[in-house]
Amino acid sequence: MSKPSGLTRDASTVRPAAPRRYRRILRHIVSRAAARWILIGALGALLVLLVGLIAVQGLRTGFSAMQLLAATLFVLPIAGALIGLLWYGRTLGGAVAGRTRAEAAAHASGESFRTVASTMADGIITIDDRSRIQYVNEAAERMFGYTRDELIGNELTMIMPESFRDRLQAGIQRYLTTGKRKLSWESLELPGHQKDGKEFPLEISIGEHTLGDEHVLTGVVRDITDRKRAEETLAESEAKFRRLVASAPDGIFVVNTQGGILDVNPAGEALIGRDRGQIVGHKLAEFIPEERVSVMDRYLTDRLAGHRTTELYDETWRGVGGHKINVQLTSQVVHPPEEKPYLVVSVRNVTNLQEMQRKLLESERWASMGRLASFVAHEINTPLTNISLLTASISRRVSDAEVQERLKKITIQGRIAASITQELLKFSRPGAINPVETNLTDLVRTAVDQSDMFRKPGVVVETDLGKEPVVCTLDPLRIHEVFVNLIKNAYEATPNGRVKIRLEDRGPLVAITVSDTGTGIPPDVQRRLFEAFFTTKKKGEGTGLGLAISRNFVATHGGDITVSSEVGRGSTFTVLLPKQAPSPRRGP
CATH class of the missing domain: 1.10.287 (Helix Hairpins)
Known part of the structure; x- marks a missing residue:
């Protein structure tokens, strides 16, 4: 069912047209219909009048019926032609009036376009299919420094850098010939050339239309010098920031709300011992010991929610090779506009410091x-x-x-x-050391021989002292006492099994390891082994000063003693010594 003609539709409902509009529409319809029927009636009346005049004149002059018929047939084509002429004249008049109205509308539209174009901050340039400028607005004149008269009729290339003109002309001609283009015509960035020779960046959006048989291109041109300058400033600032982050001694991790790592700096890579590609995209929890994951998750959640005010935070992470390291964290929540917040975490390895x-x-x-x-x-x-x-x-x-x-x-x-x-x-009072050039290989061998009195019958001794002798500058009396003490302890901890003494040349350092397959040392005891007066021996069997004195002697040489042990599998003591001992000085 068709809708009533008196209803108009807007965006949300259908409502009756105004009564005034009804009257206007009705007058228009009636006036056009009346004009048509008046014309037809006038032409019909004229035809009847002509036939009647012929008949009256014929009767008055005595024409026969045949003569009257002939006269009528003669007049009818003339009357038809006259009627057709009158109808065509009216139609032609309507066409002329329509064209006049169209031209007036086009003129009004052109004036409206020019009015709008003249007030725009962006330049407007129209070219024909031969790249000749047909129109520019005031903004384009100001932008390029030319007047309208200087631009109209000239080729578009006059406002483009010379190095770019051939490519621009070739691109336009290729499009006009083939309809194909290599670049999008929306927000195209090109260089512009001002009258004074200065080049500047432009953003151009191009549209096309036809005027008769002529192909016309119109471009909206925007000077983006300020935007480019701002982008360069921002890019320079970002580059400077990235250089600072890259050179920062602390590891920096950018973490999202799910605990995923978005970015990491080189110090962060070195801290964990992985390349950037093996870190970014992974969860931060992957680099934290399992027993600390829940604590770290809580810290991240609280920081992102703003509940945690203390930024400095001590934690344990997994470092190079999966070894545990002690770290201190500081973090800052970043709230970018219209994006989810993220956390910038700065991580410092404080293992050595501690x-x-x-x-x-x-x-x-x-x-x-x-x-x-x-x-x-x-x-x-x-x-x-x-x-x-x-x-x-x-x-x-x-x-x-x-x-x-x-x-x-x-x-x-x-x-x-x-x-x-x-x-x-x-x-x-360890006293001053007296370093002399010493064959360390022979010194270790002598210590092994002198310690043999403490070896039980069921203990096998192995030595690996290398093929070439190792020569160091050290105090042989002090270091000999250290070796004897370590070997004696190994024998006492191994009722049956094997004790191995190994000498390894590590360039500027030498490492002497004393390993046994004895009972091993519990972790809580390992932490106290080098404390003065601490002993695991029975009362009266030791003073608890042997390892403490040994570490003191080694420390005066700039070295160290470390221990690794597992209960039931044995222990290994490692003495690290520089080949060149420090100058003679008092001990600690």
């Missing part, structure tokens, strides 16, 4: 203990000396066998006490 702090505290503690040990040793030495002298004096005067036996025991215990005081003095 180890240095531990050693410093340990050194201070040892210094305090050394002062105490020195005091105790001096205070004990005097009564021990007196006891020894009195025992010897009594032994010379008394012949009783039982008394002599007891005096011998006193003497033995006095010697033990004296050896302890010597150990205390050695620990508290």
Whole structure:
């Protein structure tokens, strides 16, 4: 069913047209219909009038019926031609009026276009199919520095750099000939050429239309100098920021709300021991020990939500080779406009720093203990000396066998006490080292031979001292004592099994390892092995100073002693020494 003619539709509903519009439409329809029927009626009346005049004139002059018919037939074509002429004249008049109205509308449209174009900030340029400029607006004149008269009729290439003109002309002609183009015509960036010779960046969008048989291209041109300058400034700022991030000593990780890594700097790659491609796109949790993942997830969630105010955060990560490292984190939440927030996490490896702090505290503690040990040793030495002298004096005067036996025991215990005081003095005042050029290979071999008295029958000794002798500058007495102490401890920890002593040349360093297949050392004991007076031996079997003194001796040479052990599988002690010991100095 068709809709009533009196209804018009807008975006949301259908409503009746206004009564005034009804009257206007009705008058238009009636006026056009009345004009048509008036013309037809007038032409019909004229035809009847002509036939009637012929008939009256014929009767008055005495024409016969045949003559009247002939006259009528003669007049009818003339009347038809007259009617057709009148109808064509009206139609032609309507066409002329329509064309006049169209021309007026076109003129009005052109004026509207020129009015709008003259107020636009962007330039407008129209060219014909021979690349000649047909129209420019005021903005284009200002943009290129030419007047309209200088531009109209000239080729478009006059406002393009000379180096670009041939390519531009070839591209336009190719399109006009084949209809194909290599580039999009929307937001095309090209260089422009001003009258004073200055080049500047343009953004051009091109449209096309036809005027009769002529193909016309119209471009909207925008000077993007300021935008390009801003882009260059931004790019330079970003490049500077990236250089700073790339050169930062701390690892920097950009993390999204799901804990995924978006970016990482070279220090971050070195921290984890992986290339950028093996880090970006992975979860941060992959580089954290399993037992710390939930804690780290909580930290990230709280920081992104703004609940956590403390930025400095100590954590444990997996470093190169999967080894655990101690790190400190600082982070900053970034809220980009219309995007999800992300977290910039700065990670510093503080493992070495904390180890240095531990050693410093340990050194201070040892210094305090050394002062105490020195005091105790001096205070004990005097009564021990007196006891020894009195025992010897009594032994010379008394012949009783039982008394002599007891005096011998006193003497033995006095010697033990004296050896302890010597150990205390050695620990508290290692003294200056006397480095000399020493064949370290022979020194290790001698220590192995002298320690053999402590080896149990079921223990097998293996040595790997290399084919070439290793020569170092060190204090042979101190280092020999270190080797004997380590080998003796290995024998005591291995009732049955194997002890291996190995010497390895590592360029500027040498490594001496003493390994055993004994009982092993629990982790909690390993942490205290080098503490003064700490011992796992039975009461009376050791002072707990052997390893502490050994580490002191090695430290005075600029080296270190480390231990690795597994309960039930044995232990390995490694002595690292520089080939060239420091200049003679007092020990710590």
